[in-house]
Amino acid sequence: QSVLTQPPSASGTPGQRVTISCSGSNSNIASNTVNWYQQLPGTAPKLLIYNNNQRPSGVPDRFSGSKSGTSASLAISGLQSEDEADYYCTTWDDSLNGWVFGGGTKLTVL
């Protein structure tokens, strides 16, 4: 049972916009910044969004993040086949005094 709650799956067709939600609590998302990671099959996770809505160099602007209260979201616009991957949200939890991850969302491009 993950501390952060994500939908197990999401899907869209090429060109569509897809959003993935991440729900937490006052001790984690509400109090700290949220990061998102993309994990392509058989590879290590890659930082996609940090500090709620910042993109590292090289990440396309099709990817965007937002946060409000105890929830955060990752949006992917202009969906492409190479976006098919697992996506994880994460943040610091003040009660657990450690990083917590969502259970991950498997994105399928139809």
Place this chain on the structure above:
Amino acid sequence: QVQLVQSGSELKKPGASVKVSCKASGYTFTDYAVNWVRQAPGQGLEWMGWINTDTGNPTYAQGFTGRFVFSLDTSVSTTYLQISSLRSEDTAVYFCARGSLAPSYGAFDIWGQGTMVPVSS
């Protein structure tokens, strides 16, 4: 370039120990923490804890105390994860990831390629 390179996969028997290495290059080793993340087969990511590369102080997440030890050798910019008394449920890919020395801030911006540790008799 900035990278973390981990040691190769190791098949282990129950009760044995394993030591996974994570070698940093391309940046000042002691300017960043190293975190460890576990991913069981078909499962999500689980934070195991982190080691302060400046002080050598390790911090373990709940569920990763006792059999798990983080250590480092600054002379070779390498951190280690040792797991003792291995059990079948320790079968997983173990990742190291670079993070901030202020642990609640920042993000894991560089990841190792992962080390698979299958535990089976």
